[in-house]
Amino acid sequence: MQKWFNTAGPCKDDIHYMLPSIERLPEIKQLIAQENYFVIHAPRQVGKTTAMISLAKELTDSGQYVSVMLSLEVGAVFSHDPDAAERAILDEWQDAIKFYLPKELQPNDGIQGESGRQIGSFLSAWAQCSPRPLVVFLDEIDALSDQTLVSVLRQIRSGFPRRPHGFPQSLALVGMRDVRDYKFASGGSNRLNSSSPFNIKVRSFTLSNFTLEDVRKLYQQHTDATGQIFTPEAVDLAFHLTQGQPWLVNAIAKEIVEYIAKDPAIPITPELVNQAKEILIKRQDTHLDSLAERLREQRVRAIVQPILSGLELEDTPEDDRRYLLDLGLVVRSQEGGLKIANPIYQEVVPRVLSQGTQDSLPMIQPSWLNADGSLNVQVLLDAFLAFWRQHGEPLFKSTPYPEIAPHLVMMAFLHRVANGGGTLEREYAIGSGRMDICLRYGKVTLGMELKVWADGRSNPLNEGLQQLDNYLSGLGLETGWLVIFDRRKGLPPISDRTTTESTTSPAGRKITVIRG
Known part of the structure; x- marks a missing residue:
């Protein structure tokens, strides 16, 4: 049977290329044997549901356990009505159990408890009648909130001492975030901020991204099935661009093999990987779109804004930093500090933030193109200066991140240039x-560096020239732009203070300095 790279919902091993789930969760079997309850949290579309379904089947097929993945998502609409939520959840569970488990391992029909403890009664009754120890993975736990969330957590905690004969031997809560970050108040503005009322967990851990070797193995499955080759350089680039984020790894391959290079005789090269990357970024599929929506949250803005501007992170709550890590939007770099999680997200974030400004741009004729369609850098500079003097400051109001408004306005202009074919x-x-x-x-190729001159800081010119030297060296360029956004208080309007000058960098490169 033909298989495909999957970018929508859980993978199915009969039609999708996929990696063994247990290799990504090596500790789980030991936790289950020790009768532990635990939390698995990871960003959306990294394979949590796929892994849980696959692992539950493996545990059941071993003959040692009865295991199933059950979703809590249908209870999300009843955040203030636990009784209604429980009825919806249990109805969904009955359907899932009948689908995933053979008749002899299913619980008795009609198990019900008193109002407010139906979830606990169901799990208790099933554990007592099950021919093997029961292992349950509860998916989408953080879809619940308020009274319903607390009710479900308390019922699980209440049954915990009776395991394994009177309650599941092992149970995992699966979602995007750790327990402390589950939504409690209406609207999700407040969080539990501790593991209570689920202080029985022994561990919280996350589902890791693919390694480079994982990406090789996944792509090799397509080569084995079709003969179409991913060159080593293409695999390396795909891993670099995605940093192993599973949805992105699959999305790049899917775009190439199903649309760009459908003929299996065409080898997949870095050029095709870059082409697929650009398509994904411009199209902003659901995964990237949902990530972009988070950027408007205040606690996300407080961390992403200094990352984009290159400034130091101010005092932010540890919970907020952990939240962005759990979302998969940022990672802790080996060099220290937080950074956007991968090069594709690095492109998506500023593009999304400058989109409103792009939509607000006036009509700009592409005067920067020569008659043959090539880019004239000097004319581009003149066009940008004219645009900046007239429209720069008014457009600051169109940006969602005021501290980096100049960056976003300039990027909006450059996107207009790049959309012509760059x-x-x-x-x-x-x-x-x-x-x-x-x-x-x-x-x-035009390399440029953006710096900010803020109150209380020295003129960034010399530091900027040294930094730009390093950047241009990596690009193999001998010229570039240094753009200094002067954000000090009490200055004349941008239209009056925007200037340019030519200078030489410490390494002897010709640099155009733009101040505005």
């Missing part, structure tokens, strides 16, 4: 004091 790449990191941008248009 690409825009960015590099930024918390505490670096800069954002680097590379505009590629045909045979022309």
